[in-house]
Amino acid sequence: MxxxxxxxxxxxxxxxxxxxxxxxxxxxxxxxxxxxxxxxxxxxxxxxxxxxxxxxxxxxxxxxxxxxxxxxxxxxxxxxxxxxxxxxxxxxxxxxxxxLWHPARSWSHAKADKPLSGLRIALDPGHLGGKWAKMEERWFQVGNTQPVQEGDLALKVARLLAPRLRELGAKVLFVRDRNEPITAKRPDDFRELARKILIKNGVPQPRTEVLDPNDPEKEQTIRWQSEILFYRYNEIRRRAALVNFKLHPDLVLCLHFNAEGWGDPNNPTLTDINHLHLLVNGxxxxxxxxx
Structure with missing residues (x-):
């Protein structure tokens, strides 16, 4: 299969x-x-x-x-x-x-001390982190503590995982190795497309900016839509292109942290809820x- x-x-x-x-x-x-x-x-x-x-x-x-x-x-x-x-x-x-990858049956004679020898593994730390964390809504802070940024956490895990995989013989490649997007595009590049999408979806005169992050209608603004087009649609497509046309790995590990809702953003609370998601094509x- x-x-x-x-x-x-x-x-x-x-x-x-x-x-x-x-x-x-x-x-x-x-x-x-x-x-x-x-x-x-x-x-x-x-x-x-x-x-x-x-x-x-x-x-x-x-x-x-x-x-x-x-x-x-x-x-x-x-x-x-x-x-x-x-x-x-x-x-x-x-x-x-x-x-452009090795079939699973080719690993049946792997070395005991280097079971991943010859295997090309691409690590894809999810999200962006850094200065983009608030934009992609992958950021939260409790009180005056240091903010938790999901993209930063994913990249740190990838950097911890890489040497362990190399010790097992794998060739490790990074899809993202810093808190910056892969795509060269930025939100302003998608403003006109965002406007057209909103008009097509029944918002004849979309507002330009998000005036309040808690505004329930922020998704109907050009700013919000252009940011989504940037960090979600375009960024993910560029990562896929990098994997498929340049890195050519045998395996891609996509690393993600997804924070639970923390209630009132002005008085956030932590939660012990955790999830494990396996996405299978088909x-x-x-x-x-x-x-």
Whole structure:
């Protein structure tokens, strides 16, 4: 299943969208990339992954049509266009899967003292921290104590983890190694786009600035929307590009701290609530696939 994860990420992330249904700051799918995956997967394996992993809630029949030798994948409804993926006839005739990482089976003979030898691990400390912490709302302070900034904590953990991984033989790469964004863009670069998004979402004359951080309508301001476009959408896309096109790791560890709500911001209180989240790609809703 790991062998064809990259193929299904390409198929199911932006691919099943109609031509205009792209995420914020998204780009149109490059269907030509899938030509590299022709005859790398059998019909049985493809069908099993579609039915039992990625589309477990069902799928519109015109999105992916599985035939004996091919899968016809809808790429656009207006005008109607398709991509045809050819299946391998059997396991022995399949073409090798192009990949920039090592498959799990290649680590079966790892050295006892260096079990991660040769493995490329990218550490991605979540958020930004530093002077950006308040903007991204990943900051809190109790009384006059030193503020807790989630981005700073994530980076500190990454720096503690890196030498331990190296001792085990891994090549460690940092997606973010300081309290600064990866993207060269800044919030002001997105002000016009933020204005257009607000107007499209029913705010005909959006305010420019956030006058009060506790204002329940702050999300309807150009400032707030442009900041979201900067530190969430654009920054995350730039990190993904760095991982996919430059670092080429075998494994990415995304490190995050997410503070619980602390009640009255003028009189915050700490909480013992803790969470562990595991995000696994797959099991898309039919509405997500239709989008």
């Amino acid at each position: 790991i062998r064809h994860l990259s193929l299904f990420l390409l198929l199911l992330t932006p691919a099943l969208q109609a031509a205009d249904n792209l995420g914020v700051l998204g780009s149109k799918p490059k269907w030509g990339v899938l030509e590299h995956y022709q005859e790398t997967i059998t019909k049985d394996e493809f069908s099993q992954l579609i039915q039992n992993v990625y589309c477990t809630h069902g799928i519109a029949p015109d999105l992916i049509e599985i035939n004996t030798d091919t899968a016809r994948i809808l790429t656009s409804r207006e005008p109607q266009k398709f991509f045809t993926l050819r299946f391998a006839k059997n396991d022995t005739s399949r073409n090798p899967v192009p990949r 099991s898309y809703l039919e509405q997500e696939l239709e989008f």
